[in-house]
Amino acid sequence: MDLTYSPEDRAFREKTRRWLDANVPKDDPKTLGERKAWHRRLYEAGYVGMLWPKAYGGWEATPMQQAIVQDEMARAGAPPAINGLGIGFIGPTIIVHGTDWQKQRYLKRMLTAEEIWCQLYSEPNAGSDLASLTTRADDQGDHFRVNGQKIWTSSGPIADWGLLLARTDSKAPKHKGISCFLLNMRQPGVEVRPLKQITGSSLFSEVFMTDARAETRDLVGNLNQGWAIAQTTLGYERGANSLGRVTRYAIAFSQLVKATKELRRGGRPLLEDPVVRAKLGKIYAELEVQRYAALRVLSSLQKGESPGPASSITKLSYTEFEKRYFELALEILGPWGQLIAARDGSRRSTRPPASPARGRPRFCGRARARSTRARPRSRRTSSANASSACPRKCAPTA
């Protein structure tokens, strides 16, 4: 057991930090074009597609290096890469199960975010019981005719392509009649309708397919083997964001502590209230444990081991931790914690004199802090970044 970073990893971290210091844009990219351009720079610097084979445009870096990049990006407040689902899950699926033609046609454009990908899995009546999906793909000889509805589709409105699970044999047992396709989202038979969430934003969409066309050459793997394909690649990218995620937590925690110094109760800062202190101590202990657990998963990934149930534990652990963290932040901040914007839309006027709004927790791509310069402003996760949506998928995959 040895938890020191290797000299190579330390040097890699230094190099990454220098690159980010020199390259992170002063203003966040806003349009899809700007975000694709930033993604492209990250890719060219070797910070996107890090685990992909070089043969397909990747960098063959280590899981630790990938985690270090995410960690440094969190520290630097760098805008995330996009196309996370494509690069994290769909690309690896094509690499493992796809044809040479599919690899040539799709992979590089996915890495460079020239084409954005979404995942067409869940349906209104097929959620955790995914295998009961009813979207059908009927063989028409040279193509499949697709009819059905998908839901909870991240990046729907900006997606050019989707990885589709559809039923190709309605008589077979439910797991055995499903096939996997690459579906062109830019065709008349595909309609994307954003779903408005209780947050007011739309990170997910519904996708309606009416006589849509999936080409035969875009069938992934063999007919009726889609379920196995979906199973084997879901765990591909575990651990990538583990360190970056914890760094975002730590940034948010220090903002919360700052707020407890500025807000007062009974004539003294909240930070001097023993009840508040006990809560802060408890949440910080949990935060640190997330970090230790992340190192544990990374170290096993680094050795080429499959972390097995550990990656499910990590996911369960941090999602529940985040909820507890936000609940605590809301308790401490009171109404300030529920503030979204002032009526006139100005952010300045939303801050009290002592500015505890700066202490509002900002996870999920919104926690921004610079190692070299502070940028206390919030940043909303927009739809193209849907794969990094709060709180389920806190950080972007690269």
Next chain:
Amino acid sequence: MDFAFSPDQQLLKNSARAFLDEHMTPAAVRLLWDDPRGESEATWKEMAQLGWLGLSLPEAYGGSALGMVESAILLEEMGRAACPGPYFPTVLAARAIEEAGSDAQKKRWLSPIATGDARATIAFLDADLDWRPDAIQTRAETTAGGWALSGRKQFVPWAHVASVLLVPAKTPDGLTLFLVDPGAAGLTLEPAQMMDPATRLASVTLEGTPVTGAAVLGKPGQAGPLLKALLSRGAVGAAAEMLGAARRCLDMAVGYAKVREQFGQPIGSFQAIRHKCAEMLLEVENSHAAVYYAAWALDAKAEDHDLAASVAKAYVGDAARRVCGEAIQVHGGIGFTWEYDLHLYVKRAKALEAMYGDADYHRELIVRRVAA
């Protein structure tokens, strides 16, 4: 970076598991519950032969000079077996003697500890049960022959079998650590009966107890930082034992859920039980990460080693309480009976929650470090 145990560490873990499975069966633990001393001399000697007592002592005193990670591995296994005995108090006291002792003191105590011929313990707590060294009220006054100690120490682990007590006391120079013979004049031991019959604690009353100048461990007035460091180490050790006890409870709960049938099927097929077990596993695995990170940080003298120790004690204390409690719930009524073995481990974890600073104490230390 490697979070997994090295082959040697894994070997140590395996041999500890094998030894304790053989010698510390639930029946053996129950026999010691009823034993006045509460420990087995034969097992103690075997532990010495296995090198456990000298595990982290310098080789010059018959030790193996291994680190806190190895200690935590052993302690986790001992917690898993609810093994009664003064193992951890003794090695923690040995650590104090090694860190602060003179050559003569080390020679006097460390070799006998490594060979299993001496036991030691530290009397941290005074009457108000405050773990902060600053809170200690026991006093030492200078006399012609050395010092006279007065005060009341509470919940001293295994004092009734100790060959030497490490007693911190206030002197005009500040907090000072003394090596005290439990048979000294003016010293009274009162064993306490605890909820965990394997945890033997005693109050120690000192009424002008005389010690010589040679009994001072380290420099007079310098005990504060040493006690804080020992508390960090104690916190990690206790967390490791709690982890072992919690994992045993989890294993028993999962095993039971697979065989106990209701409504014609194993109760483990019910989502209510499955989710409980999944949450328990989550807390046990996170506890593993917390314990071994903290142990490694102590060995590596990492910048955050004291923070990590507090995180481990605070997190694992809460987690072990929940896991052990949920294990009782998964078992239902049988889990609450004296004859079923689950309470051996539940009680071990409960007893350790309160030692070396409870979760609240360590949460306050954490806030002091990260929200100053």
